[in-house]
Amino acid sequence: MSDKPMRKGITTGTCAAAAAKAAIMAWKGQPVAAVEVISPQGVALVAPVAGSYAIAGGGTAWVIKDAGDDPDITNGVKIVAEIMISGEPGVMIKAGEGVGTVTKPGLAMPVGEPAVNPGPRAMISRAVEECLPPGMGAVVTISVPGGEKLATRTLNPILGIVGGLSIIGTTGIVEPMSEEAFKNSLVPQISVVQALGYNEIVFAPGKIGQDIAINRYGIPAAAVVQTSNFIGHMLEHAVKYGMRRVLLFGHLGKIVKVSAGIFHTHNRMADARLETLAAYLAAGGAPQAAVEEVLASTTTEAVMPIIARYDMTAVYKVLAERASARAERYVFGDLAVGTVIVTLKGEILGLDQTAREIGGHLGWNIR
Template structure:
């Protein structure tokens, strides 16, 4: 029987719902659940964790985040708002309280110095205020996430220049289970931040091995490094759209070799042909049938490296690096110059192509 996954709601929806509960309490109506119209047009019924009226014009309300069946680190956290209602002005002011990040670098949806609240959530919050307060009052909404500082360390916020906590995000208001789009939306702004600094030569790393190699082994600047995760094709397209000129791929053989085979979504559940690709390249350089079979019978590329060393298959990693660059450039219709550096688990260079040497030189790396 097919299992239907449960949808959830975004941090932006939590803030909008808590704001609505607070504003209704100001008018004397204390509700356990409020209805919010998502930006997609759907009506969401959001449970309210608690509402407390501190004074005539100061109300606190809270919502517990429900991500449904999506594996989201914010699932189950409490998101609070403090709403101050003012008859003196008609503005809707959104502030960052404890656990909500502040933007410190240009290039993101929110301006430097502002709370990291994206346009979608801002619109939902504004819609709620206008619905309840009409044109009578303005208000100041302070968003508080008690666990925000702790959880932000597990996100890309420190890399993006969002300091002090989590972002309030969401494009529709709804969390779709296993949503790749939400993850992609968190990756692409890295390019905007780098571009806002005037950088048009970037380093793409699929994960920690590539990142650490760039910093510890190659002496490259951290603000030029962009995390791609498994979405290499998407990030290449995003870079092309933003007119990036050069990209240096740096990463472990087991991840980047997939690109050499034309695989641009590298999650192993989508495509896992690491050993098959490696075996083909080994064969092209004269490896025997037995060596090819041994490679295919291993379970990791690290184990395959030992086989290649034992059988003196020379030049294979440089060849694969060339193919990675070729495939990636073809993917973006040669609009970007791309080079590749393949590393082992400890960040040691296994293979490098000529484009990588040129781009690395432009970036000022310390490789001779």
């Protein structure tokens, strides 16, 4: 087995931002072979530009998506940005060919908006604004030729994103996802936490949960690590490293799977989110109409208003308690586990008593 590090790639969001910046440069008569864009975390990323040219009132450019060593369905696709210069300040982003439009609630962008997520939008806007003359704006149309066909091999049709792919990426960088290599790359985070003197650790399935835990609730960054989809794998290694307690901190869509005893949370491995929610709501006395609405939804974010409308929000605490119990059982009681469930915006939906104890000990600002 090779010890060669796996090569990182760039997200579709980075490609779109780079293409938009190159299109502005083409409009200005300064075509470029590569551009630098800034990630949502402030990291400078360089992307090669495959081509660009000026058009009447703007410019067009394209970047070829390089996913590195990640088996990404969008690897090698062309991400195109067409820029039309406007006399009105600000940047408007539109979906062109092969980029989807949101048609159902519960996603990062509202219904009717192009499926260009907040991180890429910020990158595109910043890249364009830094090149525009003062007082001017632009309309940016992002296209992915062939994207509509590719999207049929993603979850977009189920999520209600029609017409093409989503432009995504919270960090701008694609981390290689070879499963064993990626799982093994996550484990050293635990030893770092241990080396800093902690015997409690916070597991966040993704970067959004990690950021919420640290920036909104004041949990020490040194104690928070990402597990990606491999919650069971990381729980096992927390035991091996002598951790005493684990706080699971994440979005309802991931935590509800743990409540059902699912410890590899990738949707291709197991996706019983809505069924689990429906079962616990039914057990809590929800009417059949509520259960049917939940099962007809597409995302857990879309289920939240339904739960609120039927006054069933107590289910979140039950799910948190159940996730903790299933996690403790998974490691045969070698860890105490607490759970916090949050929304994409960082609002706490539910937590259990063990979570309060661990969080309090770590000095969070929840009372």
